[in-house]
Amino acid sequence: xxxxxxxxxxxxxxxxxxxxxxxxxxxxxxxxxxxxxxxxxxxxxxxxxxxxxxxxxxxxxxxxxxxxxxxxxxxxxxxxxxxxxxxxxxxxxxxxxxxxxxxxxxxxxxxxxxxxxxxxxxxxxxxxxxxxxxxxxxxxxxxxxxxxxxxxxxxxxxxxxxxxxxxxxxxxxxxxxxxxxxxxxxxxxxxxxxxxxxxxxxxxxxxxxxxxxxxxxxxxxxxxxxxxxxxxxxxxxxxxxxxxxxxxxxxxxxxxxxxxxxxxxxxxxxxxxxxxxxxxxxxxxxxxxxxxxxxxxxxxxxxxxxxxxxxxxxx
Amino acid sequence: xxxxxxxxxxxxxxxxxxxxxxxxxxxxxxxxxxxxxxxxxxxxxxxxxxxxxxxxxxxxxxxxxxxxxxxxxxxxxxxxxxxxxxxxxxxxxxxxxxxxxxxxxxxxxxxxxxxxxxxxxxxxxxxxxxxxxxxxxxxxxxxxxxxxxxxxxxxxxxxxxxxxxxxxxxxxxxxxxxxxxxxxxxxxxxxxxxxxxxxxxxxxxxxxxxxxxxxxxxxxxxxxxxxxxxxxxxxxxxxxxxxxxxxxxxxxxxxxxxxxxxxxxxxxxxxxxxxxxxxxxxxxxxxxxxxxxxxxxxxxxxxxxxxxxxxxxxxxxxxxxxxxxxxxxxxxxxxxxxxxxxxxxxxxxxxxxxxxxxxxxxxxxxxxxxxxxxxxxxxxxxxxxxxxxxxxxxxxxxxxxxxx
Numbered sequence: 001x002x003x004x005x006x007x008x009x010x011x012x013x014x015x016x017x018x019x020x021x022x023x024x025x026x027x028x029x030x031x032x033x034x035x036x037x038x039x040x041x042x043x044x045x046x047x048x049x050x051x052x053x054x055x056x057x058x059x060x061x062x063x064x065x066x067x068x069x070x071x072x073x074x075x076x077x078x079x080x081x082x083x084x085x086x087x088x089x090x091x092x093x094x095x096x097x098x099x100x101x102x103x104x105x106x107x108x109x110x111x112x113x114x115x116x117x118x119x120x121x122x123x124x125x126x127x128x129x130x131x132x133x134x135x136x137x138x139x140x141x142x143x144x145x146x147x148x149x150x151x152x153x154x155x156x157x158x159x160x161x162x163x164x165x166x167x168x169x170x171x172x173x174x175x176x177x178x179x180x181x182x183x184x185x186x187x188x189x190x191x192x193x194x195x196x197x198x199x200x201x202x203x204x205x206x207x208x209x210x211x212x213x214x215x216x217x218x219x220x221x222x223x224x225x226x227x228x229x230x231x232x233x234x235x236x237x238x239x240x241x242x243x244x245x246x247x248x249x250x251x252x253x254x255x256x257x258x259x260x261x262x263x264x265x266x267x268x269x270x271x272x273x274x275x276x277x278x279x280x281x282x283x284x285x286x287x288x289x290x291x292x293x294x295x296x297x298x299x300x301x302x303x304x305x306x307x308x309x310x311x312x313x314x315x
Numbered sequence: 316x317x318x319x320x321x322x323x324x325x326x327x328x329x330x331x332x333x334x335x336x337x338x339x340x341x342x343x344x345x346x347x348x349x350x351x352x353x354x355x356x357x358x359x360x361x362x363x364x365x366x367x368x369x370x371x372x373x374x375x376x377x378x379x380x381x382x383x384x385x386x387x388x389x390x391x392x393x394x395x396x397x398x399x400x401x402x403x404x405x406x407x408x409x410x411x412x413x414x415x416x417x418x419x420x421x422x423x424x425x426x427x428x429x430x431x432x433x434x435x436x437x438x439x440x441x442x443x444x445x446x447x448x449x450x451x452x453x454x455x456x457x458x459x460x461x462x463x464x465x466x467x468x469x470x471x472x473x474x475x476x477x478x479x480x481x482x483x484x485x486x487x488x489x490x491x492x493x494x495x496x497x498x499x500x501x502x503x504x505x506x507x508x509x510x511x512x513x514x515x516x517x518x519x520x521x522x523x524x525x526x527x528x529x530x531x532x533x534x535x536x537x538x539x540x541x542x543x544x545x546x547x548x549x550x551x552x553x554x555x556x557x558x559x560x561x562x563x564x565x566x567x568x569x570x571x572x573x574x575x576x577x578x579x580x581x582x583x584x585x586x587x588x589x590x591x592x593x594x595x596x597x598x599x600x601x602x603x604x605x606x607x608x609x610x611x612x613x614x615x616x617x618x619x620x621x622x623x624x625x626x627x628x629x630x631x632x633x634x635x636x637x638x639x640x641x642x643x644x645x646x647x648x649x650x651x652x653x654x655x656x657x658x659x660x661x662x663x664x665x666x667x668x669x670x671x672x673x674x675x676x677x678x679x680x681x682x683x684x685x686x687x688x689x690x691x692x693x694x695x696x697x698x699x700x701x702x703x704x705x706x707x708x709x710x711x712x713x714x715x716x717x718x719x
Contacts, residue, residue, distance in 0.1 A: 048526030052388075063532055066539030074525055076391070077532020079410050082384030085376060089388030089396075092344055092372040094525065097393070101525045119384070122377030 015200035016043040021072040026061045031231025033193045033221040033238065034058055034135050038106065040196070041133070042073060044203045045102060052076040052087050053106045054116070057142040057223075058135075062106070080111045084123035087130045095129060102207055103130040110140045113149035113176045124183035127213035131206045134176060135219050141226040149174045152246075153290045156278045157226075167281060172293050177218035178301070181252040184313055185214040189251035189260075192220040194238035198249055198260050205253070220247040228277020240272040245298045250305070255313030257304040269294050327499050329492035332460045333399065333425045333485070334359035336467030339507040340423075343394035344372045346382035351437055352489035353401040353427040360397075371397075379404035383411035383424075390420040390482075391531055393522035395471065398422070401489060402429035402443040409447065415482045416451030418531050419547065421474035421520075422482040425467065428593070428644075429489040430679050438680035439490045441593065441645040444621070445654045451547055453479075453554050454622040456592045457487040460497040462573060465565065468507055472561045477517040479557055481550050486621075488594040488644075490680055502569055510568050551623040558620055576625035578617040579632055581607060585614030587695045588633060590655065591642040592618040595676075595683045599642075602688040613692055624658060630665045637699035638670045640691050644677040651707045670698050676710035687711060 021042050028035040034057055042049055051073050053062045061070045063077035078086040087105040094101040112120055112134035120132060139157050140146040146159040152173045156162045160169040181188040187209040191199040199219070206215035222229055222237040229237055241247040242261060246269055249261040269291045273279035282290070327335070334356045337345070345364075347357035363369035372389070376382045379400050386396035400408065405426055415422050430436035431443050444454060453473060457463040463485070470483040487493070502510075523529050535543055559575030566572035580600050582588065591599055596617045606613050616632055618625065633639055643653020650657045652673030659671060674691045677683040687710045698704045 050523065050525050060534065063534060064530060065534045065536050067533070069530060069533070072528050073530075074523060074527060075530040075532070076388060076523060077530075077534075078388075079384065079414055081380050082411050085381035085384035085411075086388040088374060088376075088381070089344060089346075089385035089390075089394075090392050090523070092374060092385070093389040093392040093394040096343055096372050099525065103525075118377060119381045122381055125377070126375070 012196045012200065015197070015204070018043050018046050021047045022061070023070040026070045028057070028061065029225045029231070031224040031234045032057075033223070033234050034137065036193050037135055037219055037221060038062065040199065041104065041203060044200045045104070045207050047072060048100075048102065050074045050076060050090060050101060050103045051106055052078050052083060052090070052103065054078050054080040054083050054108070054111045055142075056108045056111070058106065058108070059142070080115045082119050083107050083111055083116050084119045084128070084132060087132070088123050088126070088128045091128060091130045102210070105130055105132045107132070107134055108141070109134055109136040109138060109150040109176065110148045113174055120180075121183065124180060124185050124214045124216065127185060129210050129213055131210050131215045131217065133217045133219060135221040136176070137221050137223040137226060138173075139226065141223045145226040150176055153293055154279060154282050154286050156281060162281045167286065168278075175297055177216070180216040180218070181255075181257065183214070184255060185216060186212045187215040187251070187253055189216070190218045190220070190247065190249055192238040192242060192247060192249070194235050194242060195249060195261060202251060202260075205251075209253075228280070229275060233275055237272065237275050240267070240275065243267055244269045244272045244294070246272050246294050248298060248301060250301060256308045257301065258308060259301070259305060323501050324498055325501050326496050327460060328355060328494055328496050329460045329463050329487055330355035330427070330494070331359055332464040332499050333467055334363070335501060336464040337397040337423075337425075338363050338369045339502060339504060340397070340468055340471050340511060341395065342371045342397040344374065344386060344389035344396045345369070346374045346376050346385045346398040348376050348379050348382045348400070348404065350379070350401045350404040352429060352493040353399050353404070353425070355493065356399040356425060356427075379408040380411055383408040383415060383422075386422050386424075387411060387415040387418065387420045390415070390422050391418055391523050395475070396422055397424070399425040399427070401427040402431050405443050405447060406432060409450075412447060412450050412452065416547070417543070419480045419550070420482055421480055423467065423470045423474050423485070424482070425485045425487075427489040427493045428486055436679045439488045439644070440678040441486070441488075441643075442678070444486050445645040445647070448622055448654070451481070451551075452622060453481050453483045453551065453620070455483060455485050455620055456618065457485060457492070458594060458596045458617065460492065460495065460499050463487050463492065464499055464501065465569070465571070465573070468502065468510065469558075469561055469565055471511055472514065473554060473558055475514050476557060477520060479550050479554050480520060481547070481554065486593070491594040500571075506568050510565065513564070555620070555623055555625060555627070573619060576620040577628045577632065578619055580615040580617065582614035582616055582632055584612055586612040586637045587692065587699050588614050588616055588636050588639045589642060589688070589691060589695065590616045590618065590633075590639060590659065592621065592655070593644065595642060595644065598683060598685060599688055602685050602692065606689075606692060611692070611696070618655065626662060629659065630662055633669055634665065634667050636666075636669045638672070638695045639666075640672050640674055640695035642674045642676060642683070642691065644683075646675065646678070672698055672704055673707040674710050675707065681711040
């Protein structure tokens with residue numbers, strides 16, 4: 001009875017070939033998916049990474065304080081405006097000097113989709129040889145829950161508040177992963193913490209593909225504190241986000257878009273939003289608007305995945 | 316063998332001189348983004364790169380902010396780096412300019428001076444330099460095309476010196492110098508290599524290396540933050556003597572020198588002095604020669620190193636002069652006088668009675684003419700004679716243009 005379950009776990013653990021370089025206790029909130037992600041990455045890719053990151057939730061842990069850090073990785077504390085440009089400078093020098101390197105530019109959605117989007121786009125256009133990972137918690141969680149470009153329709157944040165005249169974010173989210181895939185980079189993918197085997201494979205693929213150019217991973221990372229989500233439900237939220245197509249899992253390898261997981265009968269998005277307080281004010285009508293945005297994004301992705309093989313990204 | 320015989324004279328613009336100076340310094344990583352009047356620098360560097368004369372990683376970034384971020388990171392990884400900007404560009408990269416200083420990244424950047432945003436002006440002025448003067452960078456200002464090429468090379472000696480490790484910005488007047496062609500004695504590669512080779516004998520600086528648990532950009536907290544700031548300020552202080560020493564070594568190899576922090580022109584026996592910087596100093600020297608012929612003891616003190624502020628040198632050379640006119644090509648909003656004048660006023664007591672007045676001229680390409688300089692000298696002489704002279708004069712602007 002317990003056999004199949006054990007087997008699944010082993011499959012994920014097989015990917016963890018390296019030490020967890022982080023201290024056992026770090027300054028993240030209980031249930032934080034960002035913590036799980038940043039611990040997971042070096043265990044899969046190795047401890048010889050250079051992690052670059054911005055002032056954000058990840059900063060106190062990733063970037064250390066004075067001369068001490070909470071991990072054993074090499075790191076570079078960047079500005080939100082220039083994270084991808086910093087990574088560019090590092091890899092250009094390392095590669096020139098033939099210094100073996102895996103630079104992981106690790107940023108939230110505020111940096112990736114808002115203030116640092118220009119230099120993210122620039123680095124992708126130049127096809128710089130590093131891995132950019134956006135952990136998407138749909139807003140500025142560290143500064144106290146403000147909206148970003150990836151905050152979904154209807155979500156309540158401290159800059160999209162619910163009041164008598166306004167009812168949360170009255171705008172649709174952008175699809176960052178698709179935007180990045182359209183830069184014709186070797187590899188772009190989405191991933192989340194409920195599907196660790198999928199995440200590990202994508203990380204490994206990115207490490208391999210980055211020798212040819214820019215690799216982008218968009219990782220859905222719910223924030224229990226900022227979203228009003230129970231700390232023990234963050235992985236469940238990831239799972240439901242995938243099953244409702246709120247956050248579908250796909251990859252674009254050399255421009256060929258393909259789903260890495262499909263749900264035969266996707267559940268309505270309300271089965272996901274019901275877990276989360278930032279959506280608790282949504283009326284049926286507002287749920288429908290959110291659903292239609294999710295449906296549109298999925299339909300678009302399906303269309304793009306259907307043309308696989310009919311056109312090729314030139315070498 | 317006299318190294319001089321290997322030199323070659325060429326006619327080139329200030330921008331070309333900057334590009335050649337950078338190329339001769341053999342940078343590992345160059346970031347390029349265009350802005351008037353700097354563009355020719357990156358065009359030249361791109362040409363050298365395409366021809367194989369510049370063996371560097373060339374990053375054609377999507378904006379100045381990324382230019383500074385990219386070279387700062389490459390510098391902290393251990394590379395020699397170069398980029399160039401001007402005005403709007405300097406402002407757009409300002410957070411990264413501050414970060415490069417805080418990280419003590421030995422970046423060398425040329426800033427071709429131009430008026431700053433506020434009023435659109437495609438014209439010269441030092442407002443961009445003044446607006447960023449407290450960034451923690453070392454600022455050097457060049458007067459002519461020869462000094463541009465020499466200062467860019469010198470900047471690497473200063474920035475990468477183990478005792479300094481502070482980024483250096485080389486400033487020169489846009490339009491007046493960026494597009495002006497002059498004869499330049501181009502240093503030979505052999506001599507530049509020799510001049511910079513001193514850096515190879517120093518202890519290795521700390522660099523960011525994969526897999527070696529090295530890092531930068533940590534949060535500076537309380538005493539940790541204060542310690543870094545204090546050490547940075549001390550490094551800036553050390554840069555003063557260091558530039559004087561490097562200037563001497565430069566002279567030994569290249570047979571020309573600039574005086575280090577400041578240059579005096581007919582200064583020692585002068586009664587009245589103008590203090591200036593950049594391209595205006597060429598014109599001021601010409602006027603001084605004219606006035607000296609007529610028996611007036613006037614001299615020039617040229618500020619070459621603006622940050623750190625060469626206080627000791629200024630006091631030493633200006634102490635006891637009858638009157639000093641400070642010429643600013645920029646504004647210190649909220650102060651009546653120009654920025655350099657305002658800073659010199661802080662040393663009034665040490666100047667032992669030397670009177671100071673402020674001249675504002677040459678902003679937005681209003682030429683600092685010989686006529687204007689004569690007027691400044693006349694007013695400074697009036698001050699020396701105890702006459703009533705306004706504290707601040709906008710030399711090219713007055714009641715005749717509409718006044719206040």
